[in-house]
Amino acid sequence: MPVDLASFGDDIQAVVVGATGGLGRAFVELLAAHPRVAAVHACARSPLRARPDKVTGHFLDLEDESSIAKAAATLAGTAGELRLVILATGLLHDGENVRPEKTWRSLSAPAMAAAFRVNSIGPALVAKHFLPLLSGTGKAAFAAVSARVGSIEDNELGGWHAYRASKAALNMVVKTLSIELARRKPEALCVALHPGTVDTPLSKPFQAGVPAERLFAPEQSAGRLLAVLDSLVPEQTGQFFAWDGQRIAF
Secondary structure, three states, rough: OOOOOHHHHOOOOOOOOOOOOHHHHHHHHHHOOOOOEEEEEEEEEEOOOOOOOOOEEEOOOOOOOOHHHHHHHHHHHOOOEEEEEEEEEOOOOOOOOOOOOOOOHOOOHHHHHHHHHHHHHHHHHHHHHHHHHHHHOEEEEEEOOOOHHHHOOOOOOOOOHHHHHHHHHHHHHHHHHHHHHHHHHOOEEEEEOOOOOEEEOOHHHHHHOOOHHHHEEEHHHHHHHHOOOOOOOOOOOEEEEEEEEEOOOO
């Protein structure tokens, strides 16, 4: 379903962090193809293999604040006021070093630290440097891709300690940021988003039990999340929304 994005106006300047991942790349392509979007700034550790029209690449490593600050400084000089900043990043597993834990016996300090660096600390630092670039007039949004398993209230299965805890921390960061942002830019939103189970390398090892109709192609999920962002109003800042627009309890 086409996304209108009318609530953000025309000549939209957008940033996608994690632009070379499956979901991030889908956001980049959908935004670049949209007639209301003037420019897409694709931020990632590695360059895009093919760069659509209207897309500019920027180096950004979530684990290196200096790179985040440098990307933001570049955009401050060239992008003007941003309407959309989307963080499509996350760490669930990383070969042998980070794996979702099935039991507390598998807890590892290095693995937990890695999850928090990518899933909560990195996004917080992106907010530190990019929230000042959001438009101060009219609707704008800072949106971080979280995960339903980061909901404390929704946790009935246990396991996945590092991922759950680091995404729960991200949700708290988003909520806290939203309070300060509302004071400075009352029409801007800061929200967390659950993309559903997306057919990407992040979810690949865990797709066996997912019904076919609930396994989304990246462009499906990205499109639905853009539609959710388009539907939100400032009073909904600081909340956590699923791909279908339903609010998720923290």
